[in-house]
Amino acid sequence: MKKFFILAAIMTLLVPFRAALNAGEVEEAATGAVPEAAAKLEQPILISSAGQSADAKLVGMLTKRLKLNATTESMATAANLEGIKTLIIVPGYSSKGLGAAGVKPEDEAERVASLIKAAQGRNIPIVVVHVGGKARRGPQSDGFNRAAAEAACHMIVVSQGDEDHFFSDLAGEKKIPIELVEKIADTAEPLGKLF
């Protein structure tokens, strides 16, 4: 009898403990976030374009205003990742940008793929920030948008660029946290909170 009561007491204590564990699992399923994603990302940060739109430089300006330790290198390669703790990719195609950089779209796609692979090889988290709205969507941009988004651990997107849920659907599929904002300037808050 005594053994029965001891066993019953242990089972009673186990019930709330198990309930707490279940709550954690439900929360994880709802957000698609794992506890590690809530941890702050580290600096210094490297910001690169994917598609050579000037949006990378806009984001660079925002990081300056946030006083983050960030360098913008639109044509970043693996060599630029030395000492970097976080990579921010700002996707968006620009014919003028590619012309200014003197590269063809296919060369740019190759550079971006190599950069992403190098970052992943060094366990450098990748954040995608899409601020170009509709202007940086469409057949020419979406190749770059997809390549960057699929490698991201976090996305911040100006909602005009996600009217067709391109980024949201990708985020849901890959369980990547995504924050949608109204304006470019509104990316500052979620971006700041990541670091």
Add this chain to the structure above:
Amino acid sequence: MIPKHHITGAIVLLIFAVAGVLAAHDFISMWTPDKIYPSAALTEKRRLSDYFSDLKGTNADTDVLIFQGDRPGATVMLLGGTHPNEPAAFIAATVIAENIVVNAGRVIIVPQACASGFTCTDPFEGYPQSYTLDTKSGPRRFRFGSRVASPLDSWPDPLIYTHYPSGQRLSGFESRNLNRSYPGRPNGTFSERTAYGIMEILRQEQVDVAFDLHEAAPEIPIINAIVYHEKGEDIALAAVLDLEMLGMSYAPELSPTNFHGLSHREWGDATDVIPFLMETSNPIQGRLRGQTNAELVIEGVSPEYKEALESGALRIVYTPTGEPLKHRVGRHLQGFQALLNSYNMYHEDNPVEIEGLPSHQEIMDNGLGNYLH
């Protein structure tokens, strides 16, 4: 007895003669200059030939309006009408000229940079020769011109246009395009000489920051954009962020170093000026437009572009309710003011201070005509 076929021939000749006279009258009516009424802040009215005397007496000569503030500051130059078939650029320059007050620095406005292009329209485009805006002083007619200088001023076009001095090769048609002719040369083609004259303004007036206003077809990739030379990157990006706070989106675009002849590249390479070029979306320039008339210039409503937008098959910049002239002019004015504010932020020791210009919202609320004499 006069043979019947002689009578027929005479009648046909007479019909064509009358048609020719009417067409000539229409064509010559485009030679009448547009009237611009500079604000009371105008301190000097010059001509382009004052900067390059070879242009005197030619159709390249055009008004250069100078507004000098009481206090020293930066010198700004603004061009409208580089492409006379881009009406928001010309009208925006006109609104600025007719409303501006300069407190510090100088603002130099060339409302019709390609004066020759205002004397004709482009063949086969069916463009109207003019459009009329209701203004404070009544209906006011403005010419709608060609993209390029008149063939009467520059003929014939070469098969291939080789840009001086880069050697870049373009279609011969571009030899009459002012915005492919910079930096120009004093002994070059008509457009090269015009471009040289404008470069002389930059040099002689020691311009600090310069603007070239444009429009483009809704399907063109560079639209609703601020194109900047690398010297002006921080200024452009800060302005884009500030404009966004007002709910207005401008795509920042870096001027390519290997695309020659354009103001945003050559002005910045050849002088100390920081150049900017702005584009708005103009349905009448587009390939998908339907009826091409003055109403399309002013209202900017194109059911064809609406259909294209709704199809999702094309990447175009077109608001379903249209791209009216007042909205496009408003964008240019707001962009101009934002870039100047941003310039001043980075040049606190040498700002240009202006007032009197309407915002985009004021133009939309009160109408464009309220800001035209």
